[in-house]
Amino acid sequence: MRFLRVFLVLAVAFGLAACGGGGKFRKYYGPEVTSVQVHKADRKMYLLHHGRVLKSYDIALGFAPEGHKQFEGDGKTPEGAYYITHRNPRSQFHLSLGISYPNTTDVAFAKAAGKPPGGDIFIHGGPPRPVSVRDWTAGCIAVTDREMEEIYSMVNPGTVIHILP
Template sequence: MLSLSKHVRYAFVFALFLLAGPAVAEPPLALPVVDQIVVRKGDRVMELYAGGHLVHTIEGIQLGDAPEGPKRFQGDERTPEGRYTIDYGNPGSSYHLSLHISYPNAQDIAYAHAQGRSPGGLIFIHGQPNDWTQSERVPGDWTDGCIAVSDEEIEALWRAVPDGTVIDILP
């Protein structure tokens, strides 16, 4: 069996690294200005539209701890269903950026009040918790009714989704 000196082996390994070239970081997700968001809760996807054309799909979105059915009351841990708008961004969020969803609307408020309850509020699209130190997302559905995406995805949404963007949240 051929035996190579230690120096020859190091030179060979170094040459392999040179041939492989430098590691190239993947560019950040870049999106055009988005004018409609469609969330399909059951499929765990968020579709982003510009000018009526699908421009990107975010898969594996995370929802509230009780993801089935529409949000009705404060504390039910459900994600709303219906048509809302993105009405402001929160750069000081407890999560890696967040975009506020205009829940509750007049129908949501009327339904909850008819039951003698509060509809809740403070529903956002947001990244992972600021104190989350793992490179992957928090596993499973874990929000209190919000829609969570990766930190890279919320950064792209932050740049591409202006206030007033329509969001349709479907079962």
């Protein structure tokens, strides 16, 4: 009788573990994401396959969302054409995708003003603790952790990202 009880408990535990969703690293088998568009004014991000929207997300931006990022610490999210540089599985914001800001134009503008351009701009999950404001990042694009798992699986390094005002 004891053996049967232990067997049933283990069977239920393994069965529940199999339904757990597999953690934060998902697989994606759909059409390739050929570009990402961020519409800052609408707080929306779109994953596209040759102009066709595959997914859309509500987003949070830098704490000073108006205008293009120019300098380190300005709280702005960049605007322009960039690309996804890399995946970061150890992000402090669950998962993240690097964005190629600053480009050569951004660096030259900041240098002419005698200031650093900033960097470390990502699409990421989070926040790690609750926030009471809509736009809370230091210049990044934020979604929920669950959404970031999906985006992380769909978007590859090298994908173009257009960040629009």
